[in-house]
Amino acid sequence: MSLRVLDPGIQCTVQAAARDGLRHAGVPACGPADPVSMALANRLVGKPVAAPCLEITFGPACFRFESRTQIALTGARATARVGGVERPFHTTISLKAGDMLELGPASAGARIYLAVSGDLPADPFLGSASTYLPAGFGGHEGRALRKGDHLRIAGIDGLPELETPHALRLPVSASYALRAVEGPDWPPGTHRLTNAVYRVTPRLSRMGAEIDGDFPSFPDAGLKPSAAVFPGTLQVTPQGRGFLLLPDGQTTGGYRHLLQVIRADRHLMGQLRPGDSLRFLMCTQDQAEAALRAKQVLLETWMPDFRL
Amino acid sequence: MSEGAYRIIPCGDDALRILCGAGDIRYQIAHRLGSCDAWPEIIPGKSDLTVAFDPHMETMAAATDRVREALLAGVGGSTHVPRRIELEARFGGGEGPDLAAMAERLGESETRLIEAIEASRLQVDMLGFTPGFAYLAGLGPALISERLRHPRARVAAGSIGLITGQIGLYALDGPGGWPIIGRVTTSLFNRLDADPFLLRPGDEVVILRSAAV
Numbered sequence: 052m053s054l055r056v057l058d059p060g061i062q063c064t065v066q067a068a069a070r071d072g073l074r075h076a077g078v079p080a081c082g083p084a085d086p087v088s089m090a091l092a093n094r095l096v097g098k099p100v101a102a103p104c105l106e107i108t109f110g111p112a113c114f115r116f117e118s119r120t121q122i123a124l125t126g127a128r129a130t131a132r133v134g135g136v137e138r139p140f141h142t143t144i145s146l147k148a149g150d151m152l153e154l155g156p157a158s159a160g161a162r163i164y165l166a167v168s169g170d171l172p173a174d175p176f177l178g179s180a181s182t183y184l185p186a187g188f189g190g191h192e193g194r195a196l197r198k199g200d201h202l203r204i205a206g207i208d209g210l211p212e213l214e215t216p217h218a219l220r221l222p223v224s225a226s227y228a229l230r231a232v233e234g235p236d237w238p239p240g241t242h243r244l245t246n247a248v249y250r251v252t253p254r255l256s257r258m259g260a261e262i263d264g265d266f267p268s269f270p271d272a273g274l275k276p277s278a279a280v281f282p283g284t285l286q287v288t289p290q291g292r293g294f295l296l297l298p299d300g301q302t303t304g305g306y307r308h309l310l311q312v313i314r315a316d317r318h319l320m321g322q323l324r325p326g327d328s329l330r331f332l333m334c335t336q337d338q339a340e341a342a343l344r345a346k347q348v349l350l351e352t353w354m355p356d357f358r359l
Numbered sequence: 360m361s362e363g364a365y366r367i368i369p370c371g372d373d374a375l376r377i378l379c380g381a382g383d384i385r386y387q388i389a390h391r392l393g394s395c396d397a398w399p400e401i402i403p404g405k406s407d408l409t410v411a412f413d414p415h416m417e418t419m420a421a422a423t424d425r426v427r428e429a430l431l432a433g434v435g436g437s438t439h440v441p442r443r444i445e446l447e448a449r450f451g452g453g454e455g456p457d458l459a460a461m462a463e464r465l466g467e468s469e470t471r472l473i474e475a476i477e478a479s480r481l482q483v484d485m486l487g488f489t490p491g492f493a494y495l496a497g498l499g500p501a502l503i504s505e506r507l508r509h510p511r512a513r514v515a516a517g518s519i520g521l522i523t524g525q526i527g528l529y530a531l532d533g534p535g536g537w538p539i540i541g542r543v544t545t546s547l548f549n550r551l552d553a554d555p556f557l558l559r560p561g562d563e564v565v566i567l568r569s570a571a572v
C-alpha cells in the first residue's frame with residue numbers, strides 16, 4: 052500500500068508525538084501544531100493518538116492512494132473530494148485502490164490532518180517521529196513532502212466507520228479567544244488586553260505567529276537575559292510587536308514574556324491564520340487548572356490515551 | 360542567601376521559574392532537581408532556571424512545594440562537578456569567513472585574536488536558539504563584535520560565532536547571525552548517541568587550534 056503526493060500544498064509534513072525533555076539542549080517540542088485535531092484523525096482510523104499523520108498547511112493539496120485503505124480528515128475547514136465526490140471531515144473514509152483525494156483551500160483555520168489506517172513511515176529522532184524542518188530531522192527525510200513523494204504504508208482496512216462526536220469538533224473560525232495567564236514579565240498594574248483585539252499577520256510558520264495590536268509597553272524596552280520560553284509564550288519586542296510561539300519555536304528568548312496561553316487552549320494556536328482576530332482572556336492559575344481538567348475529561352471520553 | 364530563599368515564580372500555567380541568578384548555582388539546582396525527582400523539562404537561562412511540571416499530575420502549588428523541598432535539602436552538596444572539554448578548531452579561511460574583518464576592526468592580528476580565544480576560560484552558559492546551539496561565556500571584554508547585519512541562511516555545523524562577551528557554537532547546520540571565525544573539528548552532535556549533543560550547560564570549554572593542517 053502506498054500514498055503518492057501529487058500536490059503537497061504550501062507545506063505538508065509528517066508529525067507525530069511532541070519531542071519532549073530536550074529543551075535544555077535547544078530542541079523544541081515539534082509535533083502537530085493542533086494536537087487535538089491530529090488525535091481525532093488518528094482515532095477515526097484506529098490509531099494511537101500520536102501516530103504519525105500528515106499535517107497539511109492551508110491546502111489545496113492532492114494525494115493518490117495506490118491500494119485500498121481508510122483515512123480520516125480533521126482540522127481546518129476545507130472541502131475534500133474523492134473521485135470528484137465530496138466527503139466529510141471527521142468520519143472514517145474508505146478508499147479503493149487508485150482513489151485520489153483532493154483537498155480545497157482552507158476557508159477557516161490553517162492546518163488539516165490526514166490520518167491513514169496503516170502505518171505511515173517516519174524517521175524516529177530524539178524520541179519522536181515529528182518533522183523539525185529548521186534542522187532537517189524526523190518525519191520524511193527531515194523535510195516537507197514534495198510532489199512525487201511516495202510513502203509506503205503498511206495497509207490495514209476493514210475498520211468500523213466512525214464519526215467524531217459533535218461536542219469534540221474543533222470550532223474553526225476567523226476569530227479566537229485564547230485563555231492565558233500572566234507571564235513572568237507581565238508589567239505590574241497592567242489591566243489592558245482582555246478587551247483588546249489583536250490580529251495575526253502574514254508572518255506565520257510552525258515556529259510562531261506575529262501578532263499585531265496594542266501591547267503594554269515596558270519601561271526598559273531593551274532585551275532581558277535569555278530565559279526559557281515555550282509554545283504558547285507571547286513575546287513582545289522592543290518595537291511593541293507580539294510573537295506567539297508554536298511547537299517549532301525556539302526554546303529560550305530574550306524578549307519580554309508577556310503572557311502564556313494556558314495548556315488547555317494551546318491546540319487552538321495551530322489553526323491561527325493571517326488576518327484572524329484574536330483576544331486573550333486573562334485567567335488565574337486556578338481557572339487554568341479547572342479549564343485543563345474540564346477539557347481533558349471531555350476529550351478522554353472519546354480518546355482515553357490523549358493528554359492535552 | 361540560602362538556596363531555600365530563592366523566589367519561585369510561575370512561568371505560565373505548567374512551569375516554574377527559580378530566580379537564582381547567573382553562575383554555577385543554576386547547574387547545581389538543575390542537577391539536584393534532575394537527580395531527585397521527575398520533571399518534564401529543566402532549562403537553564405542566563406540568570407535563572409525554569410522547570411516544567413505536568414499539570415495532569417499535580418497542581419502548581421504542589422510542584423512549587425517540590426522545588427522548595429529540593430532547594431531546602433541543599434544544592435551546594437549536589438556534587439555537580441563541571442566537565443572540562445577541549446575542542447580543536449580551525450580558524451579563518453572558508454571555515455571562519457569573518458575572522459579577518461574582525462581582526463582588522465579590532466586592530467589586532469588574526470593570530471593574536473586566536474590566542475585570546477585559546478586563553479579564555481569558557482563555560483557553557485546555556486543552550487538554546489536552535490538544537491544544541493551553545494552560548495559560551497568567559498570571553499575577554501576586548502573582543503568586541505556585533506551580530507551580522509544580514510544573517511546567513513546557512514552556517515555549517517561546528518561553526519564558532521563571536522559577539523561581544525560570548526562565543527556561540529552551532530551544533531547543526533542552520534541559519535545564523537553571528538560573525539563566524541572558525542569551526543571546531545570535534546563533532547558537537549552525534550546522531551546515534553542517547554544524549555546526542557556533546558555540550559551541556561555548565562561545561563567548561565577550551566578551544567584550541569587544531570594541530571592537523
